[in-house]
Amino acid sequence: MGYDSRMKKHIAIVEDEPALRENYSAALARHGYLIKTYGNRRTAMQAFQIRLPDLAIIDISLEDEAEGGFDLCRDLRALSAGLPIIFLTARDSELDAVSGLRLGADDFLTKDVSLPHLAARVAALFRRIDALRRPDNAAEIVRRGALIIDGEKMQTTWNGAPVILSLTEFWIVHALARNPGHVKNRQQLMDAANVVLDDNTITSHIKRMRRKFQQIDSKFDAIQTVYGMGYRWVE
Amino acid sequence: MSIRLQLLIVALTTLVLPWAGCQYARELETALRDSQEKSLLASAGTIANALSAQPQRVFRDPDDTARFDAARGDLYVFPLHSQPLLDGYRDDWGVAADPAPMPTATGYGARIQAGATERYLYFYVEVDDPHFEPEPSDVHPERDRFDRIDVTLQRPDGTRQYYFFGTDAPGLIAAQSIVNGGDGRDHAVEEPRIQAFWLETSAGYHIEARIPSSFVGSRLWVQAQDGRGGEKAGVDASGEPEGGRLFFTTAGLDELLGTFVRAGTRATVVDANALKLGVAGNLGTSLPGETAPATESWYRRFMTVDTPGYPLQSSAPGRLDTRSVSAALAGQSHAQWLRSAAGQELLLTAAAPLSVDGQTRGAVFLEQAGDQLLGLRDRAVTRLLNLTLLATAASVIVMLGFATWISLRIGRLRDAADTAVGSDGRIRLSMPESGSADEIGALARGFERLLARLNEHTQYLRTLGGKLSHELRTPLTIVRSSLDNLESEGLPDGQLLYVNRAREGTQRLQSILSALGAAARVEESIKQAEIVNFDLRDLLTSAVAAYRDGFAPARFALEAPPDPCFVRGAPDLLAQMLDKLIENAVDFCPTGGTITVRLERAQGSYVLGVQNDGPPIPPALHGRLFESLFEQRQGRDDKPHFGLGLYIVRLIAEFHGGTAVAANRPDGGGAIFTISLPLI
Numbered sequence: 001m002g003y004d005s006r007m008k009k010h011i012a013i014v015e016d017e018p019a020l021r022e023n024y025s026a027a028l029a030r031h032g033y034l035i036k037t038y039g040n041r042r043t044a045m046q047a048f049q050i051r052l053p054d055l056a057i058i059d060i061s062l063e064d065e066a067e068g069g070f071d072l073c074r075d076l077r078a079l080s081a082g083l084p085i086i087f088l089t090a091r092d093s094e095l096d097a098v099s100g101l102r103l104g105a106d107d108f109l110t111k112d113v114s115l116p117h118l119a120a121r122v123a124a125l126f127r128r129i130d131a132l133r134r135p136d137n138a139a140e141i142v143r144r145g146a147l148i149i150d151g152e153k154m155q156t157t158w159n160g161a162p163v164i165l166s167l168t169e170f171w172i173v174h175a176l177a178r179n180p181g182h183v184k185n186r187q188q189l190m191d192a193a194n195v196v197l198d199d200n201t202i203t204s205h206i207k208r209m210r211r212k213f214q215q216i217d218s219k220f221d222a223i224q225t226v227y228g229m230g231y232r233w234v235e
Numbered sequence: 236m237s238i239r240l241q242l243l244i245v246a247l248t249t250l251v252l253p254w255a256g257c258q259y260a261r262e263l264e265t266a267l268r269d270s271q272e273k274s275l276l277a278s279a280g281t282i283a284n285a286l287s288a289q290p291q292r293v294f295r296d297p298d299d300t301a302r303f304d305a306a307r308g309d310l311y312v313f314p315l316h317s318q319p320l321l322d323g324y325r326d327d328w329g330v331a332a333d334p335a336p337m338p339t340a341t342g343y344g345a346r347i348q349a350g351a352t353e354r355y356l357y358f359y360v361e362v363d364d365p366h367f368e369p370e371p372s373d374v375h376p377e378r379d380r381f382d383r384i385d386v387t388l389q390r391p392d393g394t395r396q397y398y399f400f401g402t403d404a405p406g407l408i409a410a411q412s413i414v415n416g417g418d419g420r421d422h423a424v425e426e427p428r429i430q431a432f433w434l435e436t437s438a439g440y441h442i443e444a445r446i447p448s449s450f451v452g453s454r455l456w457v458q459a460q461d462g463r464g465g466e467k468a469g470v471d472a473s474g475e476p477e478g479g480r481l482f483f484t485t486a487g488l489d490e491l492l493g494t495f496v497r498a499g500t501r502a503t504v505v506d507a508n509a510l511k512l513g514v515a516g517n518l519g520t521s522l523p524g525e526t527a528p529a530t531e532s533w534y535r536r537f538m539t540v541d542t543p544g545y546p547l548q549s550s551a552p553g554r555l556d557t558r559s560v561s562a563a564l565a566g567q568s569h570a571q572w573l574r575s576a577a578g579q580e581l582l583l584t585a586a587a588p589l590s591v592d593g594q595t596r597g598a599v600f601l602e603q604a605g606d607q608l609l610g611l612r613d614r615a616v617t618r619l620l621n622l623t624l625l626a627t628a629a630s631v632i633v634m635l636g637f638a639t640w641i642s643l644r645i646g647r648l649r650d651a652a653d654t655a656v657g658s659d660g661r662i663r664l665s666m667p668e669s670g671s672a673d674e675i676g677a678l679a680r681g682f683e684r685l686l687a688r689l690n691e692h693t694q695y696l697r698t699l700g701g702k703l704s705h706e707l708r709t710p711l712t713i714v715r716s717s718l719d720n721l722e723s724e725g726l727p728d729g730q731l732l733y734v735n736r737a738r739e740g741t742q743r744l745q746s747i748l749s750a751l752g753a754a755a756r757v758e759e760s761i762k763q764a765e766i767v768n769f770d771l772r773d774l775l776t777s778a779v780a781a782y783r784d785g786f787a788p789a790r791f792a793l794e795a796p797p798d799p800c801f802v803r804g805a806p807d808l809l810a811q812m813l814d815k816l817i818e819n820a821v822d823f824c825p826t827g828g829t830i831t832v833r834l835e836r837a838q839g840s841y842v843l844g845v846q847n848d849g850p851p852i853p854p855a856l857h858g859r860l861f862e863s864l865f866e867q868r869q870g871r872d873d874k875p876h877f878g879l880g881l882y883i884v885r886l887i888a889e890f891h892g893g894t895a896v897a898a899n900r901p902d903g904g905g906a907i908f909t910i911s912l913p914l915i
Contacts, residue, residue, distance in 0.1 A: 027720055090705060114719055115720065207765070
């Protein structure tokens with residue numbers, strides 16, 4: 001890893017399950033991050049008010065607060081608009097995902113995600129932030145008609161307007177658009193997004209992505225469902 | 236036996252009321268009869284006492300205690316109420332009794348009857364002698380043989396006078412007596428005051444004779460003789476000097492008796508021979524002012540005081556030989572019910588001894604119609620029976636209505652209990668009748684409590700999968716993340732092997748948990764589903780193409796209409812539903828079998844069928860396959876099955892307003908799962 005101790009990123013893990021907290025902490029520390037762990041919303045918020053981490057991984061249910069993670073996310077977003085936030089939860093309902101992402105989380109991962117995948121996610125988020133701070137270098141640009149995907153900054157635009165996608169969504173669009181016309185099944189999309197999701201969650205991600213594109217262009221129908229198989233990008 | 240029938244039978248027990256009424260009426264009648272008997276006996280006793288104080292008005296000769304003996308030629312003299320015509324017939328005598336046979340040693344058939352008015356004594360003889368032997372002229376009774384009636388009369392002064400009747404031609408004749416004539420010979424001389432009418436009949440002859448009362452003492456011997464054979468009937472004065480006694484009724488006794496009897500009662504006084512001395516009163520049919528019922532009440536068929544056991548009323552007008560009279564003559568008062576020979580009328584009789592100087596000299600015999608009692612009883616019983624039958628009918632109707640109501644309520648409860656758990660496994664918690672305060676209401680409330688508990692249990696089971704899936708996820712994640720960490724520590728190959736095995740285990744656990752939570756997730760998705768119009772045929776075409784790849788070597792066939800089939804719904808959910816149906820079909824389809832997906836347009840709906848070549852569905856499973864957590868398959872693969880696949884199918888079908896049905900193919904070659912979806 002190309003970070004020295006001075007540049008070490010601070011990651012806050014808010015998770016009420018101690019064993020899990022320590023496991024995540026150990027895995028991410030191995031990747032060279034500085035980890036602070038918190039067991040509940042109160043202690044986390046106290047710490048955040050003193051110093052903001054570079055990235056926060058938050059469980060939704062925290063001790064006695066079933067939706068404590070959502071509240072924490074909202075408060076944290078109030079403190080900093082640009083702070084990357086990942087929801088990591090045992091919950092996998094679509095509603096939770098939607099709520100989390102609506103509150104401004106950058107990604108929504110279920111606890112099925114493996115530690116290497118988690119680390120990759122974290123790295124990708126940092127990379128996106130870093131890329132956004134650097135001047136443009138036109139590497140890894142995918143253009144498909146009105147769609148432009150910047151693989152470096154992990155940014156997507158449609159007809160020039162930015163489409164705000166979560167990390168998972170970004171990689172799904174990326175995977176589809178790279179090979180237009182090719183059907184990607186759910187497994188392939190999950191692999192591309194480095195997540196383990198069930199079919200419903202993929203479906204809801206696709207639906208949400210379509211909606212985001214349609215907010216820009218109501219005639220958008222580039223993501224097509226091929227029932228029984230998966231999805232494809234059509235130009 | 237239905238409750239209705241049971242209560243009907245219970246209601247019929249009220250028929251015991253009319254029965255009891257009948258019993259009561261019967262006892263009432265018996266009591267009434269008893270009292271009627273007693274009162275009649277008392278009347279008889281009173282009359283007997285009154286009469287015994289004046290024997291001279293009761294008996295023609297209070298000192299005469301002779302016994303009546305028909306064999307000695309004794310005759311009872313019936314009182315005649317009008318002067319009969321001498322014509323050889325006794326029809327105008329007004330005597331109901333038949334003539335009595337005359338005693339005979341030779342078998343000569345002859346019958347006699349005597350009667351009296353104030354002025355005359357009549358006697359009537361009929362002789363069975365078809366061969367008429369006329370009287371010769373210049374007759375001499377001891378010499379000549381001819382058909383004749385000999386009469387010896389004891390006069391009031393005690394002397395006897397012999398007469399005979401004979402004729403050469405039938406008609407009005409006079410008695411003849413033998414008189415010693417002036418020539419020293421006996422001559423037959425007519426006595427014109429004693430007349431008779433000789434009447435020839437086919438069987439013999441009748442003679443009706445009339446003797447002035449002043450000629451008659453207390454004896455009369457009558458003998459009929461055949462002119463040819465010398466046969467005889469009757470008695471003569473020389474053969475039976477003590478016979479031939481005449482028994483008269485007592486003059487004035489009828490009037491005397493008449494002062495004692497009440498209306499509807501007939502009083503008869505008999506002497507020690509049971510011969511009537513006087514009669515007064517007559518048997519009215521009923522109480523004054525009342526008419527007898529035209530028809531006998533039908534209830535009588537069911538309840539009778541056993542009148543058929545009563546002896547028949549004897550019809551011997553001259554002599555009363557009933558048991559009560561015999562008892563009274565033996566010194567005992569006695570009452571007896573008699574039955575008229577013709578009809579059903581009952582007659583109450585009572586007899587009391589008539590004693591003179593401590594000696595029973597006769598009896599007072601009272602008769603009273605019994606049917607006035609019957610009329611009373613019939614009316615009472617009819618009213619009673621009508622009332623009780625009305626009550627029975629009313630109670631039967633009320634019971635029947637009540638039973639109907641009860642069984643309706645129970646039926647409602649039963650129907651509700653039968654359908655409380657719907658085919659979709661949903662439980663209805665409210666039961667009819669639960670608001671009622673009675674036992675049926677309590678039963679309904681018991682059902683409700685039971686269903687509530689069952690529902691809690693079912694809900695618990697239904698959510699158990701989701702909860703388990705959720706709760707186990709965290710520990711599983713701990714295990715897996717620990718394995719990740721362990722692996723990152725850089726393990727030697729030997730240890731890495733076990734880590735990998737542990738990881739495989741966690742992956743399997745993961746898929747089990749995922750399957751367990753599937754239904755909960757689908758329910759979640761349904762809540763969020765977006766409804767669009769889309770082409771179902773298009774969906775099926777692409778899906779079946781995908782299944783051909785995904786489930787090789789299973790073969791798939793698609794039969795769909797040529798034109799697009801637009802339905803309204805959530806295509807993702809329908810695709811998921813199809814996935815479950817196909818997975819199910821593939822599991823049961825033998826290798827090389829074909830899975831046919833068929834879409835048809837039916838009335839008002841699209842019918843989507845998925846059929847396979849697998850084994851048929853056992854009958855016991857029909858209708859249950861789509862229930863949550865219903866799983867009957869024998870383990871055929873490693874995949875976990877929680878009985879949620881077809882439940883998900885049903886959830887999605889119902890979300891679209893359709894139905895899911897499983898059936899066996901008509902040819903028995905497999906199962907067919909049919910989903911119907913409404914047309915747009």
